[in-house]
Amino acid sequence: MADRNDILVQCTRCRNKHQQSERIALPSELGHSMVCPRCGCKNYYDMTPQVAWCWASGLIEMGSEEQVPEGGIIIARGPKAFLKGELLAAARHGWERDQLLVPGVPEAANQREAAEALDKFLAWRGKSNGRRGSNGVIYSQPGKPMGSTT
Ligand SMILES: [Zn+2]
Known part of the structure; x- marks a missing residue:
């Protein structure tokens, strides 16, 4: 650009x-x-490309490609106008205002359980990848999270 x-x-x-x-x-x-x-x-x-990533804690954050932090797992990409709305509908709301969490991850007993909960969430939401109603929001696919270089 x-x-x-x-x-x-x-x-x-x-x-x-x-x-x-x-x-x-x-x-x-x-x-x-x-x-x-x-x-x-x-x-x-606003169709600006945005990326959503989550932390090991399950906390979801959004920003531009350059803002993806080290240790953040990319869970979805999409236009700014739609990515947040999609996550607001799909994710679990945390105690703090505007806090979004991957369902099942915060209460996972260990890393393996947390990874399974994340995979389940991605598989569930990823079903609408490429569909008309997804408004260009694409979820990473379980087991092969999109790298930040793709
Ligand atoms: Zn017009």
Whole structure:
């Protein structure tokens, strides 16, 4: 990407994908609004690629590819607008605000049990990989987590 401030977006109406900088300024009550170059819709999804990883504790975090920490296990990738919503629906909510956990991992008795719980979660959620309703969110497949270099 040439401009790091530019982001890939998708129109909520016509589903056209374009860079935010390609949106067209249209006069509105607020001066102008940036609209879809194809259909003129004001709303869009942020399609910036994001990665979700989890810690051995089961805690899930999200960020850009460069933010994946050493020791973090990559569990899913997808557009920013959809990855968080998918995990909010799929993961278990922790005690702290906004804390997301892989079900079964925090209470696992040992590392092997934790790995099994993670595999189960990935196999379950991975069933929708590539399907229309997945909105581009792809889960790592059990036993072969996606490396951060792929
Ligand atoms: Zn559009």
